[in-house]
Amino acid sequence: MNPDATVGIVLVSHSAALADGAAELASQVAGGAVAVIPAGGTDDGGLGTSAAKVEEAVKRADRGVGVLIIPDLGSAVLTVRALLTDPDDLPGPVELADAPFVEGVVAATVTAAAGADIEAVRGAAEEAWHARKL
Amino acid sequence: MPESCEQVITLGGDLHARPAGALAVAAAKFAADVSLTVGDKTVNAKSVLAVMGLGATSGQHVTAAATGPDAEQAVAAVVAALSDATKVGG
Helix, strand or coil, rough: CCCCCCCCEEECCHHHHHHHHHHHHHHHHHHHCEEEEEECCCCCCCCCCCCCHHHHHHHHHHCCCCEEECCCCHHHHHHHHHHCCCHHHCCEEEEEECHHHHHHHHHHHHHCCCCCHHHHHHHHHHHHHHHCCC | CCCCEEEECCCCCCCCCCHHHHHHHHCCCCCEEEEEECEEEEEECCHHHHHHCCCCCCCEEEEEEEEECCCCHHHHHHHHHHHHHHHCCC
């Protein structure tokens, strides 16, 4: 295992544009050292989620120290949960965060960039519920 | 080695998203608790969302403070990140 490896992040959204944009924003805020991989839309490019896209994204995000998945809404959560019931095909550990989408990925990516482990990265994402903007 | 340390700096630019990210990444690498204070608001410097929530702007005074075994290095790193990151805005 590379001691400098960072936790990877996967963004699962119904919209490819939303996942791509949130990934770009989080990468820029955190300085680019973390793999933030979007998995948005269905396999044919429509609105929805795709287990195949999520699985591929988790493999691309993996650096050997875990991957945190952040879903947007509803069936994104169900798609990830179904995938995690049979994690044999995934690199481990892979965890699902209960977090607001934009704030969660920004907080998680910054924490991952500092070298935190997957539990701390998940904690940062989930604490984002409490961050006030004003 | 001091267990607590603080330093005040004047922002050269606004503390937008990218500077806040650079600062939080720098702070989170230390064991010490690190805080930032602007006016009457104090936040955890390791939380990028909290740092953004300060809404700190160019010319404001920011106090970086740390408590813990590596407090001195943490404050130095945070001050360096603040000076670098706010040079060009965010």
